[in-house]
Amino acid sequence: MKKFAALAAVSTIALGAHAVQAEPLKIGIIESLSGAQTSSGRLYATAVQYGVDKINAAGGFNGEDVQVIEYDNAGGSTGAADKFKQAVADGVNIVIQGASSAIAGQITEDVRKHNLRNPGKEILFINVGAEAMELTGDKCQFYHFRFTTTAPMRVNAMTSAMKEAGDLGTRVYSINQNYSWGQDVQAAINAAAEKGGYEVVDEVLHDVNKIQDFAPFVARIKAANPDSVITGNWSNDLLLLMKATGDAGLDVTFGTAYLDQPGNIANAGETALGHYIANNYDNTAGDASFAEEYKAASGHYPLFVEPQTIFAVGALSQALEGVDFAGGDIDVSKIALALEDVTYETPVGPIAVRKEDHQTIRPVVVSRVVENARYPADDTSMGFEAVKVVPGEQAIYPVQDSCDMKRPG
Amino acid sequence: MEFVIISALNGVTYGLLLFMVSAGLTLIFGMMGVLNFAHASFYMLGAYIAYAVSSYFGFWTGLIVAPVIVGIVGMLVERYLLPRVHAHGHAHELLLTFGLAMIIEELIKLFFGDFPVNYQMPDNLRFAAFTVFGTDYPFYRLFIGATAITMFALLWFLLARTRIGIVVRAAERLPAMAEALGHNIPVVFMGVFGVGAALAGLAGAVAGAFYPTNPNMGLELGVIVFVVVVVGGLGSLKGSLLASLLIGLFSSYSVGLDWSLAGLFGLVGLGDWAQSIGGLMTLELSSVSATIPFALMLIVLLVRPAGLMGERN
Amino acid sequence: MTNMRNILLIAAVLVALVAVPPFLGLGWQNALVNILIASLFALAFNLLSGQAGLLSFGHAAYFGMGAFATLHLMLAIEDGLSFPTPLLPLAGAAMGLLIGVVAGFFATMRSGVYFALVTLAIAELFHSLTPHLQGFFGGESGISSMRMPWQGFVFGTVLEVYYLTLFWVVLSVMALWAYTRTPFGRLTLALRDNEQRVRFLGYNAHTSKVIIFAVSAMFSGVAGGLQAISNETANYALFSSHISAQVVLQTFVGGATIFFGPVVGAVSFTLFAYLVSDLTRSWLFYQGLIFVLVMLFAPTGIGGVVQHHLRNVRRDDWLLLAGPYALAATGGVLIAGAVIYLTETVAVLFGEEYAVQIRNAEGSLPAYEMFGAWWEPFGIATWLVPVVLLAAGGAILVKSRGNILKCWEKMGREVGEGAHEPAAPGVAK
Incomplete structure (x- = not known):
């Protein structure tokens, strides 16, 4: 029951916000964890957790372990809007979401408005599965990165x-x-x-x-x-x-x-x-060690949307290596700028962010x-x-x- | 021509599936005046039980066990849950079954997960019954249709031609009199509810092997089935057969038709004007085929509020 | 005396609603906004379903249309229309009223269960049609806008949104309360209790029902508009059956027969969702279970039970009742514990993660972690826990039920969960 521990952790954070010395990087997963699309939502969440575990095994970030908080959007954009507000209240720095373009559209707009209203406390949105063209078209913005195909x-x-x-x-x-x-x-x-x-x-x-x-x-x-x-x-x-x-x-x-x-x-x-x-990937293409390593940790070979999610967290991890807040306040804009310059090697080839619209070239x-x-x-x-x-x-x-x-x- | 015939065949089998599910609902409502909101959940339950049983004991065992278990569940609901709220009126019966529908759906998710489960028809049923215009027509579709027709015939025979039917109908019309004549009315009602639920369970067990078996199947079909009974007239078996076929055929044909309101206006020379308005005007029929049953329902409500075969309100 | 007490109570709640939120965290402020919106929606719904006895399973349609209308007005303001931001919910009200008249005209052609099915189908019609109408509904991703500043109010913080919501909700609740006091409000109740007689009195029942439907839809539209303001977005998912179902659940768990009953339900369910939804994956199951239990054992809802006690229990009676009630509560907690234990066990044992563990353990069933402890699937302790909880809880409940019955007898009053309250919303066949 990781959830209980996570919730306990969240509430202690909320209560003791002032007592923490080093500021941990908080990643919020806003996914469908109940309702019709739960199955995909869970895969995204599992994959993010796997990627973050690797970051933490390598020493975390900003002097602390990176925290992952799961939010259940109940499969709808209304739920997502609601949980985004909760994520803001919990002090989340990076939001990750994948299932459903409609929900991604909601989150990217929420992130844009939040960042307009709260300069200096920006939030970054890493989209790991929503493929609607408008997310890098009409709705494209600096704080949205798409780590999947279109x-x-x-x-x-x-x-x-x-x-x-x-x-x-x-x-x-x-x-x-x-x-x-x-x-x-x-x-x-x-x-x-x-x-x-x-x-x-x-x-x-x-x-x-x-x-x-x-x-x-x-x-x-x-x-x-x-x-x-x-x-x-x-x-x-x-x-x-x-x-x-x-x-x-x-x-x-x-x-x-x-x-x-x-x-x-x-x-x-x-x-x-x-x-x-x-x-985005197939186990039979490229080096098999990625698939084996994932299986050793999770019990199954990477499937469906998991690989692209792991790659996204991997790219984020690479970007984090290039920024240092010396245990102080986290500036997401700096992370975003670093993420723009990352070239992440996957078993099937490199992934890089296109700066003009933050679509990944992959x-x-x-x-x-x-x-x-x-x-x-x-x-x-x-x-x-x-x-x-x-x-x-x-x-x-x-x-x-x-x-x-x-x-x- | 090819399109017309194939669409008709498809429409009829889909309509018959709708009828299979709505038959139990109609039976229960017609006899007892209870609208069982959880009926589509019984359908889903049937599919899942058949899946669970058939993976150990084979397809046919599943087909028999599923309706029996669902029927028993139905009887338990009728015996122990419905009487508690009966005094508070039909609204509370509706609300209770509405809550049951939620619970059944969540229980299924709890036990079987959110993915569709792999419930398949046996290989020896997987063949083409005949070929029309070079398209194979799967035997299993005929099987679904035949099950529905058998169900209709049996129900009709049972109600109209047997002693049991007379007792059931008497129990519906004049419960006190029937009871005075020595019939055990509570058992009759429990039986009716059980049979109704079992029919839904059978429909689920048969259809689940053809259509995907997933936790949304109850909700997806449920709404259409409610439309069927409103269009057909609640409580009328014939009405729900007619409405099922109608909706099946409409859904089947609308898919192939790129008609739009703008096209209709085009016939009288207003096509460009309608195109410029966009929105509803340019929606193609094929893209909104799932909307058609609801539109049909509104039309029926306007023209014949009691439904096609229903008695006056 | 009771009147005075009620007024004081309401005043105290109002003062708390105004004074407390600035000291709460963002999460709670936001939860309060949701609670207020849910309360208004449930009250609007109850006007139709509780007071007029017309059970609607498709109120999401009017809620959603209110949200879309409000959002379009917001977009217009963004484009330079000078319209005061605080008056935005008026758009929701107007749209709700309009759609309510049309939908109400169709739906009220039939009564009883037909009515319920027709409202359900109308909402489904919206749900399936709206994603195709790109212009007004913005396709499946919906439309979004931003709250524009007005007269020095920026409406950028949750707190500002909260006060705006509070203002509209209080205003609407007062209007709905006043409505019940008007002659037409009385006619609404009469329609529920005896439509035939209403007709004989010379009223046009159909027209009256359409009006009631439209008023209910109008206030639902206000609630939808408030949500649009809070989320700054609207999307066809607002029309989903889930939203319609929630309001039914909240209203009837809270109690449809008394005015503030739906508020009780809305508050408890929204809080429940806020606190529990991230904690367990089975929370929809618990919600359904609570609803069914309330329907079975307290058909007038939580509000009905509370009201029953307020009316019938004098202060000194509480001394008598306190013991058995505490005992009953203990039994209830034990049984709830057993149900939660079993549900979560099933969730673990049949879950995907455990399936992977079984595969890794090559067929044997490994121990699993739950509630911070490790359990063996075939361990005696694993199954002894729920059995003991159930048995103890059941025994205590049976015992305390007898005691409670005796107490009420001693008090010389009729028991029953509000059995003498006005008839529950009866849907005529």
């Missing part, structure tokens, strides 16, 4: 890898969830058409995680006669879509972004074989579901096998025009 990065990498493997074909179907992420993916699929040498035969946007029966959509896909289907769908929407396609006996290759969500492979079964995913790994995998997923014999690692410089896209970042000072 739709164009995933789609570009995926189409190029699938094309090389001969699985893309010339007729691509785009089916996505009707909200910013899905729309971003759809736009990216259209944008990549020329380079990928394909035609988008039809595009559909549908309700998010509300559809029980995807058979009608499969009928529509069938009518368009595509070679491959590219989708940014996640959770139920991906699972149901793939199952319905399998049941209809439709022979298409799927290019996905979230096929590695725990439970998906087991649930989809044989249907999943041969389909693709573009993600490699994208495209992998395919195979039988008898080296790292089996969900206790099945299937798993992912990397087919291509697209280096960061190739995967990245130009800074969005809408980004108007005000730098401190």
Whole structure:
């Protein structure tokens, strides 16, 4: 029951704020720890804790252990707004969040307003999973860093890898969830058409995680006669879509972004074989020592959103090495400036922050579901096998025009 | 043509699934006047129990055990919980079952976690029943449909053609008289509630192997099922069958149609004007197909407030 | 006498609400803002569900629309519209009223359980449609704005927001209280108790219900507006069934039959969430359990039980009751301890982290840590703890129940959790 200890720690901090000599760096995780999206939320929290444990094992920061406080946003942006205020009250310096772009949008706005109103007591937001383009577009700001990919990065990498493997074909179907992420993916699929040498035969946007029966959509896909289907769908929407396609006996290759969500492979079964995913990392790509080391600490190989989260904390750790507050007040702006200059080596290649919009330039790994995998997923014999690692410089896209970042000072 | 036929087939099976879940709800409401808010939770419970049982004893055992257990849970609720609040009116019965729904959902999360569980149909049911226009039609869809139709036939037969049905209907109309004639009314009601719950459990056990089994499945389906009973007319078995099929077909067809209000205005030459307004005007039907049942419900309320087959208020 | 006491009590609460917050930490100030908003929302909801007997499962729709309207006004102020920031909740009120009239017109076509289902579906309609309407609702990420300074008030600190919220909540609560005193307020109760008779008296029941619905939606809109001001953002998740469910829970746990009952529920649940939600993952389960227990054993809610005692128990009776009540409380605590123990044990044993440990231990079940101690899954102590707690708690409760019954008999008054209170909101079939 780490929670009880953490809460006890928090309350003692709140009570004895003046008694502390060295100021510890406090990281707040505002995630869905109850409600529908709990499973992803927990993975983010576990991964952050793992990264921070490493920092603390190496001596912590500012003369103290780095503290991690978990906040349950109950899966909604209202809860997130509320818990952000609590985090401010607890004196959190850095907020980490990943699941849901809507919640990230809320937090980045809250951080922006907080920093406007409280100069000198800024808060840094490290986004480890929210991929909406607007976060580095309309809403882009100096105190937000995105340590994950975005739709164009995933789609570009995926189409190029699938094309090389001969699985893309010339007729691509785009089916996505009707909200910013899905729309971003759809736009990216259209944008990549020329380079990928394909035609988008039809595009559909549908309700998010509300559809029980995807058979009608499969009928529509069938009518368009595509070679491959590219989708940014996640959770139920991906699972149901793939199952319905399998049941209809439709022979298409799927290019996905979230096929590695725990439970998906087991649930989809044989249907999943041969389909693709573009993600931040895969255990079969690059050096295996990272995966083994993580397994030794946590009991399982890194999966789903954990690697990108660990990399983000790793990059933060590297940035912290370059700043020194001599045990005094922590100035988050200095940490942010240091983070801008970090190049973090991951097993699949370097990650660096693009200063103009704080999107990370990072490699994208495209992998395919195979039988008898080296790292089996969900206790099945299937798993992912990397087919291509697209280096960061190739995967990245130009800074969005809408980004108007005000730098401190 | 291809689209029309395939969508019709899909719509009918989805509609029949909706009916399977709403049948128990309708039965309980029609007989006892209790709206069981936890009904969709019984559906979810059925799927999870079938999953847990089938991973040890096989699919068919799960299919039999799940409705039995859910039915027993239902009877316990009717016997020990509902009477306590009965004196405070139907609102409190509704509130009690609403609270039960929350508890069931959280209990399932506690035991099975938040991820979808891997509940699968057996391999020997995983084949194509037939092929239309080059698309395989899964046998399991027919199985779901057949289960629903059997359920409807059995229920109708039981209620309309057997002695049990007469007693149950008597118990509903004139409980005091039925009791005076020597029928054990509390047991009859307990039985009705149990059967209703078991039907939801069976629906969950059958459908959970086809659709994903996760802790949100109750909530997701529950709202649609409530729409079904409002559209069909609460308490009317025929009404809920009709409404289920209607909503199934609407959902199925709307997916393939890129219609929008702007397009409608375009027919009379106001297309550009409507496009410029945006918002509701340019929403495509396919992207809001999940909204259609609710819109349908509002229309039915306006035109026929008692529901398609319901008796007057 | 009681009147005087009530007035003094209310005045004391008000003084405390004004004077204490500056000395509290940020976390508590923020929790108080949430409590105030939840209280107003629950009171507005109760106007419809408790007083008019129309049980709504979709009040999130009016709360949410109020929030969006307020936020659009905030955006307009940001763009230079000169409108005093403190009057922002008026936008929420107007929008709530408008949507309330339309939705109320549909919903009140039916009564009883139909009404409940229709309100639920209307809220779902909002929830599924709004993320697609980019212009007004800002897609799934919603819209956000910033509180603009007005007449020297910056509205930058939580404390300023708190006082603004307090002002509006007190004003609205007074208006809602006054409403119950008007003839129309009486008609509201009559609609609940006997709609037929209301009709025979020549009132148009449908129109009256629409008006009540709209008023309730209007104050829900104010609550939503206050939340928009506090969070400076609104998002389609405001329409989710979770929000509608919370207000139902709070109102009925607090007690729907008395005016301030919902406030009791809102305060306790919001505090509960504030204190417990980061402590255990099962807090929604506990919430549901509390709700069901209250429905079963105290259908008039906490407020109803308190009121029952205030009315029926004289000062010297307390001496008699204190002993058995303390005993009952002890039993309750023991049973609660057992339930919490079992729930958390299940949460650990069936949790993902433990599954990993089992895999690492190659099938055998390792010991686990809970409440700062280590437990063996097959240890005798592990299962003796809840059994002993349950048995002891159960025995004590049964015993004290008998004692309490005797005490009430001795006092010569009827027991029961407010059995003689006005009929609970009865939904006619």
